[in-house]
Amino acid sequence: DTEVTQTPKHLVMGMTNKKSLKCEQHMGHRAMYWYKQKAKKPPELMFVYSYEKLSINESVPSRFSPECPNSSLLNLHLHALQPEDSALYLCASSHPKGGWDTEAFFGQGTRLTVV
Amino acid sequence: KQEVTQIPAALSVPEGENLVLNCSFTDSAIYNLQWFRQDPGKGLTSLLLIQSSQREQTSGRLNASLDKSSGRSTLYIAASQPGDSATYLCAVRRTNDYKLSFGAGTTVTVRA
16 A cells, blocks of 8 residues: 545635645655645655654744654644645655655645635 | 656557557666646646666556666556556656756547
């Protein structure tokens, strides 16, 4: 099973709303990632969790708050977003760096629209 | 900083023709290189992973080569089909780094 599952698939939220994106994998990967992708652009790294600890924050605004409750789950909490935050949000997982194989597997994404 | 370039940006071929997609990177100190496929509005599907010590990787109609010293990888897709129409992205992982550096992708259209 090489599946990364993201929910919801689509989300429309107002600028004062609070919502969460969820990501789950059961491949035993101990590194999990959030990427943001705008139309016709490559994915941009936002956060990396390694062994459930935040390893990398690519200077992401605090209105995005990641959480890794356990080794299989990754959440992204959203609050007071702006319309320019509308994008496809992708979750990925891999073995941690230094492992023999760090092939990254991505979920199908959450299409977020901020109105 | 690792810069990844994919040429061409778009490609349109008739069904049955072989596809050649190019990826170049500026820093040869890579751990591995991965090719992905992305359909419109969807996530990324991993196609092939090439470790830095490998020269080539094959899966079905797909073949990817890696020349680390010259900073190049090529993805070959044999006997293209309309279902191969998608955007193909290459991504490079530097040694001892979590970050994947992506190219901008090549959008492929296979005409029936």
